[in-house]
Amino acid sequence: MSANPFAEGAAYVKGRFVPFAEASIPVTDWGFTRSDAVYDVVHVFQGGFFRLDDHLDRFARAMERRRLAPPEDRAAIEAVLHRCVALSGLQDAYVAMVASRGKPKVAGSRRPADCENHLIAYAIPWIDVIPKDVQERGAHLWLASTPRVPDASVDPTVKNYQWSDLTSGLMEAHDEGYDTAVLCDAAGYVTEGPGFNIFMVKDGRVLTPDRGSLQGITRRSVLELCEQLGIPAEVAPITRAEFEDADEIFAATTAGGVMPVSRLGKRIMGNDRPGPLSLQLKDTYWRRHAEGWHRTPVRPLEDMA
Numbered sequence: 652m653s654a655n656p657f658a659e660g661a662a663y664v665k666g667r668f669v670p671f672a673e674a675s676i677p678v679t680d681w682g683f684t685r686s687d688a689v690y691d692v693v694h695v696f697q698g699g700f701f702r703l704d705d706h707l708d709r710f711a712r713a714m715e716r717r718r719l720a721p722p723e724d725r726a727a728i729e730a731v732l733h734r735c736v737a738l739s740g741l742q743d744a745y746v747a748m749v750a751s752r753g754k755p756k757v758a759g760s761r762r763p764a765d766c767e768n769h770l771i772a773y774a775i776p777w778i779d780v781i782p783k784d785v786q787e788r789g790a791h792l793w794l795a796s797t798p799r800v801p802d803a804s805v806d807p808t809v810k811n812y813q814w815s816d817l818t819s820g821l822m823e824a825h826d827e828g829y830d831t832a833v834l835c836d837a838a839g840y841v842t843e844g845p846g847f848n849i850f851m852v853k854d855g856r857v858l859t860p861d862r863g864s865l866q867g868i869t870r871r872s873v874l875e876l877c878e879q880l881g882i883p884a885e886v887a888p889i890t891r892a893e894f895e896d897a898d899e900i901f902a903a904t905t906a907g908g909v910m911p912v913s914r915l916g917k918r919i920m921g922n923d924r925p926g927p928l929s930l931q932l933k934d935t936y937w938r939r940h941a942e943g944w945h946r947t948p949v950r951p952l953e954d955m956a
């Protein structure tokens with residue numbers, strides 16, 4: 652057992668830093684009762700945040716879109732994230748920031764504007780949304796029958812907790828013996844999966860959906876790497892039929908990086924192993940991390956006020 656009470660993670664709730672296991676919100680918080688919250692997740696790799704400014708930018712935009720305004724400004728949010736990681740002592744971490752609607756200041760009010768918005772943040776040990784051993788063999792992906800919620804109803808570019816469709820897809824996948832799922836929209840275009848963007852490779856070209864998806868920071872990193880490596884890449888509409896005919900597929904997310912897929916439904920791709928382009932992008936993504944790409948070192952506790 653570590654003597655550090657924050658070793659399992661450190662959280663910030665209502666202006667206080669607490670051990671992760673002690674972080675809680677009231678059951679009446681609209682963030683819980685209505686999924687009325689936006690969030691973002693950045694990772695820390697070997698003591699440095701990856702693309703911290705990009706995550707803070709996306710979080711700020713999401714808060715603005717949902718009219719959420721916790722008392723902490725951007726600099727304060729950034730300082731909270733640094734402190735959560737520094738308190739935990741973690742070198743590799745999953746770091747979340749959440750803006751919740753909170754509770755109405757006026758008892759019984761149904762008006763969002765009456766609520767006291769608040770910031771929650773936490774740093775916990777590294778998470779892979781697809782476990783590392785599954786990434787090694789290539790994930791088995793299920794094309795869900797549940798359609799993705801329409802973009803006009805829930806904006807997928809605003810990172811949110813309204814996961815009913817994604818969770819249904821995940822349950823379908825698990826019922827069928829697959830690792831995870833990808834959802835199409837009602838018109839039959841591929842969107843994304845529970846916690847990741849999806850990519851396909853066809854004839855040496857890398858494609859990722861133009862709809863129904865978060866504008867992932869890992870997705871942006873993959874597109875940058877493709878440009879640097881001279882691999883043609885595009886954000887484009889992808890039909891279910893085109894996806895089913897892919898040469899390679901991989902998923903991309905902050906919590907796992909570039910994660911190759913080896914099976915799509917009953918179809919076994921390549922030789923039932925991660926494809927060569929997927930592996931090249933995965934290896935380059937992690938090598939560039941080790942070289943300090945887009946890195947912000949975590950501030951030591953002693954340097955904080």
Ligand code: PLP
Nearest residue numbers: 846847848865867868869904905
């Ligand atoms: N899509 C969804 C629904 C997600 O929840 C996530 C990340 O959690 C992603 C895509 C990937 O985004 P990013 O690369 O910014 O982590």
